[in-house]
Amino acid sequence: MALLADLVQNTLDGIALGSTYALLALGFTLIFGVLRRANLAYGPAIMFGAYAATWASLNFQAGLLVLAVVAVSATVFAGAYVERLCFAPHRKGAAAAAMVASFALWMQLEELAMLAMPRHLYPFPALYEGGPLSLGPFSLRVEALAMLLAAIAVCLFLWKLLYATRFGIAVRAVIDDPRAAGLAGIDVPRIFMLVFALASAIGGIAGFLVAASQEQVTPMLGMWSTLKGMLAMMLGGLGSLPGAVLGGLALGLLEAHAHWFLGPQLRDFAAYLLLFALLALRPPWMNTRSAS
Amino acid sequence: MLTVRELVTAYGKIEALKGVSLDVAAGSITCLLGPNGAGKTTLMMTIAGVLRRRKGSIKFLESEISGLQPDSIVRRGIALVPENRLVFPSMTVLENLQAGAYQRKDPIEKDLDNVFARFPRLKERASQQAGTLSGGEQQMLAVGRALMSRPRLLLMDEPSLGLAPLVVEEIFRTIAELHRDGTTIFLVEQNAHMALKVAQHFFLMEQGRVSFSGNPGSLAEDEVIRRAYLGSAR
Amino acid sequence: MDEYALGVLTNIGLFSFVALSAYLLLLAGELSFGQQAFFGVGAYGAGIATAMLGLSLPLAILIAMLLGALAAALVGLPTLRLRGLYFAMATLAAAEMFRILFELLHWQVLVEGEPVGPDGTQGFRGIRWIFERGVEAEGFLAMVWTLLAAVLLLFFLVERSKLGATIRALGEDPALVGALGIDVDRFKLGIAAAAGALAALGGALFAHHNTYIEPRNFDIMLGVHSLAYALIGGLGTALGPLLGVVFDLGFLEASRVLQEYRMIVFGGLVALLLAWRPRGMLDERVVHWLKARFS
Numbered sequence: 066m067a068l069l070a071d072l073v074q075n076t077l078d079g080i081a082l083g084s085t086y087a088l089l090a091l092g093f094t095l096i097f098g099v100l101r102r103a104n105l106a107y108g109p110a111i112m113f114g115a116y117a118a119t120w121a122s123l124n125f126q127a128g129l130l131v132l133a134v135v136a137v138s139a140t141v142f143a144g145a146y147v148e149r150l151c152f153a154p155h156r157k158g159a160a161a162a163a164m165v166a167s168f169a170l171w172m173q174l175e176e177l178a179m180l181a182m183p184r185h186l187y188p189f190p191a192l193y194e195g196g197p198l199s200l201g202p203f204s205l206r207v208e209a210l211a212m213l214l215a216a217i218a219v220c221l222f223l224w225k226l227l228y229a230t231r232f233g234i235a236v237r238a239v240i241d242d243p244r245a246a247g248l249a250g251i252d253v254p255r256i257f258m259l260v261f262a263l264a265s266a267i268g269g270i271a272g273f274l275v276a277a278s279q280e281q282v283t284p285m286l287g288m289w290s291t292l293k294g295m296l297a298m299m300l301g302g303l304g305s306l307p308g309a310v311l312g313g314l315a316l317g318l319l320e321a322h323a324h325w326f327l328g329p330q331l332r333d334f335a336a337y338l339l340l341f342a343l344l345a346l347r348p349p350w351m352n353t354r355s356a357s
Numbered sequence: 358m359l360t361v362r363e364l365v366t367a368y369g370k371i372e373a374l375k376g377v378s379l380d381v382a383a384g385s386i387t388c389l390l391g392p393n394g395a396g397k398t399t400l401m402m403t404i405a406g407v408l409r410r411r412k413g414s415i416k417f418l419e420s421e422i423s424g425l426q427p428d429s430i431v432r433r434g435i436a437l438v439p440e441n442r443l444v445f446p447s448m449t450v451l452e453n454l455q456a457g458a459y460q461r462k463d464p465i466e467k468d469l470d471n472v473f474a475r476f477p478r479l480k481e482r483a484s485q486q487a488g489t490l491s492g493g494e495q496q497m498l499a500v501g502r503a504l505m506s507r508p509r510l511l512l513m514d515e516p517s518l519g520l521a522p523l524v525v526e527e528i529f530r531t532i533a534e535l536h537r538d539g540t541t542i543f544l545v546e547q548n549a550h551m552a553l554k555v556a557q558h559f560f561l562m563e564q565g566r567v568s569f570s571g572n573p574g575s576l577a578e579d580e581v582i583r584r585a586y587l588g589s590a591r
Numbered sequence: 592m593d594e595y596a597l598g599v600l601t602n603i604g605l606f607s608f609v610a611l612s613a614y615l616l617l618l619a620g621e622l623s624f625g626q627q628a629f630f631g632v633g634a635y636g637a638g639i640a641t642a643m644l645g646l647s648l649p650l651a652i653l654i655a656m657l658l659g660a661l662a663a664a665l666v667g668l669p670t671l672r673l674r675g676l677y678f679a680m681a682t683l684a685a686a687e688m689f690r691i692l693f694e695l696l697h698w699q700v701l702v703e704g705e706p707v708g709p710d711g712t713q714g715f716r717g718i719r720w721i722f723e724r725g726v727e728a729e730g731f732l733a734m735v736w737t738l739l740a741a742v743l744l745l746f747f748l749v750e751r752s753k754l755g756a757t758i759r760a761l762g763e764d765p766a767l768v769g770a771l772g773i774d775v776d777r778f779k780l781g782i783a784a785a786a787g788a789l790a791a792l793g794g795a796l797f798a799h800h801n802t803y804i805e806p807r808n809f810d811i812m813l814g815v816h817s818l819a820y821a822l823i824g825g826l827g828t829a830l831g832p833l834l835g836v837v838f839d840l841g842f843l844e845a846s847r848v849l850q851e852y853r854m855i856v857f858g859g860l861v862a863l864l865l866a867w868r869p870r871g872m873l874d875e876r877v878v879h880w881l882k883a884r885f886s
Binding site for chain 1: 617622669670672673675676677679680681684685687688691692694695811815818819822823851852853854855857858859860861862863865866869870
């Protein structure tokens with residue numbers, strides 16, 4: 066049955082795509098969970114990292130591992146800049162100012178990257194030179210598998226970090242109640258900074274993998290990462306890390322199927338419609354309390 | 358041990374503390390009484406570093422601590438058991454206690470054992486999520502969490518709030534025990550009756566100022582309770 | 592006045608409408624990333640009305656505003672109970688859905704032998720009503736700013752009235768408004784519709800100024816920009832959003848030296864400004880101070 070074959074292939078593609086979205090959503094959720102704010106400059110920081118890696122690859126012929134390190138470091142650096150300028154000054158105020166400030170830096174980072182590298186497209190070294198794997202009648206790109214493995218690895222790492230270390234206890238305490246965490250002796254501003262850096266690093270990994278899988282970077286990476294990350298984060302229930310992963314996977318699956326059956330525009334429409342419908346209906350996993 | 362002088366804390370234009378001065382002697386149980394809205398919680402929060410003072414000074418063991426961040430205050434040896442407990446609801450009892458010991462670099466097993474010995478019910482529920490505990494158990498957890506940082510001065514804001522009378526008695530027994538074991542305690546209480554039984558010294562706060570200071574015997578108990586609950590006679 | 596300056600001034604006027612639209616919602620306590628959708632509805636609606644249905648511009652504007660209000664109510668109704676980031680994301684999703692619908696809209700009629708109408712991602716050209724009637728750039732500028740002045744006057748009157756106080760109360764303490772016996776849901780919906788109509792008015796004028804519109808004009812960037820203008824300019828007065836627009840379009844666009852680095856400078860300035868003044872340049876405190884000074 067051709068339909069079944071399509072469904073299975075789409076599901077394979079969707080899981081791979083969803084892994085990327087899961088990584089992006091994890092980064093957003095970490096920042097939101099701890100700071101209770103959405104960071105609109107998250108995607109642009111990732112783009113900044115990917116562009117930095119691209120620049121390194123164009124000028125230094127660096128190997129993939131070096132490029133990954135460059136991407137992650139540059140993203141963390143951009144993230145720290147955003148944290149200091151947009152979130153540190155607005156700790157006690159309303160979230161709106163922080164969010165708009167992060168939007169302003171979104172514009173700034175994007176333009177910085179585009180000024181340094183103005184072309185609409187830059188090549189990026191391939192993650193894997195060979196062709197896709199065949200699983201019977203289905204194909205799975207090795208890059209997609211790499212993305213999935215990276216997402217799993219990041220999830221396991223986060224799980225260990227948050228549930229088996231002293232640092233993890235501090236982070237979860239801050240997520241639960243920043244004021245009580247301070248009273249318990251936790252240096253809350255430092256936790257904010259470290260979590261921000263962690264989220265940026267995860268974003269940097271995602272950015273590197275996307276660039277290497279697609280063998281190119283474009284200026285759209287910033288907006289794309291922000292949109293997909295936020296969509297996935299909200300689908301899975303704001304502020305929940307497992308939810309971020311599930312939301313990312315769900316979004317990936319939805320997009321893969323919708324793209325195949327409905328085309329690219331309706332694919333995006335379907336994703337937005339799903340989010341809007343979920344927000345309007347407010348199912349129990351979207352605890353619509355702590356968002357501003 | 359703790360010296361507060363002319364402390365002023367404000368929310369925008371409204372001054373909640375209008376120049377508070379008091380002393381807490383080392384090794385004592387000192388109690389702060391007063392009606393709702395007098396500023397008692399504001400005072401505790403300012404000492405703990407959560408609220409910033411506008412004027413005045415807070416000295417702990419001769420050094421100035423006003424203006425420090427809450428975690429630095431914990432490091433100096435002051436721990437606050439806040440009003441409404443503020444436990445970490447998604448974390449287990451054990452994790453809550455571990456959070457309280459975050460500052461500590463040395464092993465904490467002995468302190469955990471001590472807390473569990475003092476509060477056997479917490480030991481039973483060690484892997485339970487703190488949000489599912491009863492009010493009294495959360496209060497014990499909040500106290501245990503504060504104890505994990507080995508404070509020299511323990512601040513307690515309304516420990517008996519919303520608890521059944523038997524539980525309240527248990528709490529105050531614990532307070533007396535802690536005091537016997539060497540912790541200085543500065544306590545805010547609505548339940549003036551219970552507080553005056555354990556405290557050696559007390560202050561009465563009304564409308565942002567300290568209006569009376571003395572020992573339990575120095576003011577007839579009825580008068581204190583009346584003023585604590587209803588404010589000064591007009 | 593040279594053509595470039597005319598263009599900048601007209602654009603300032605046009606985008607002030609959508610900035611004011613975001614501002615109105617901000618006053619009522621809601622962050623919207625989606626006002627650009629109604630700007631687009633107004634643009635397409637008015638364009639279709641004049642270029643394809645042969646209606647006059649004033650009528651087209653009215654139709655556009657009605658459509659904008661309806662669209663806003665359509666989005667507002669299911670999202671009434673949402674707050675904060677949830678509401679913001681819902682408006683973003685809705686606006687993107689509108690934009691995709693514009694991309695899918697193919698409807699053309701023959702006007703003097705030529706096909707005219709929205710052609711999906713290719714856009715909608717030929718919205719030439721004002722040019723066919725010999726309205727010059729100065730004339731159109733005057734029209735835009737007259738309408739804007741009328742809107743601002745309306746805002747000033749509302750701010751001084753009980754309605755204005757209720758709107759601000761909604762932003763600060765919604766429970767209080769409910770306790771006053773006002774149907775909060777209907778009120779919020781009304782505000783949303785008004786904001787939608789306002790954005791649509793801007794969109795209608797925008798379409799006729801540019802003569803060509805495409806779905807990309809109404810993307811997230813416009814939406815977040817509008818919100819930014821309102822927040823940067825200040826929430827103390829309706830002049831705030833205007834100031835925000837002037838700040839971006841006027842100051843930086845006009846200083847052509849900076850044009851290449853416009854976003855870099857603007858972005859950094861905005862972040863610094865917000866760190867210093869979280870409620871914008873003309874926030875409530877400044878406005879109170881100014882009023883006290885001058886009365």
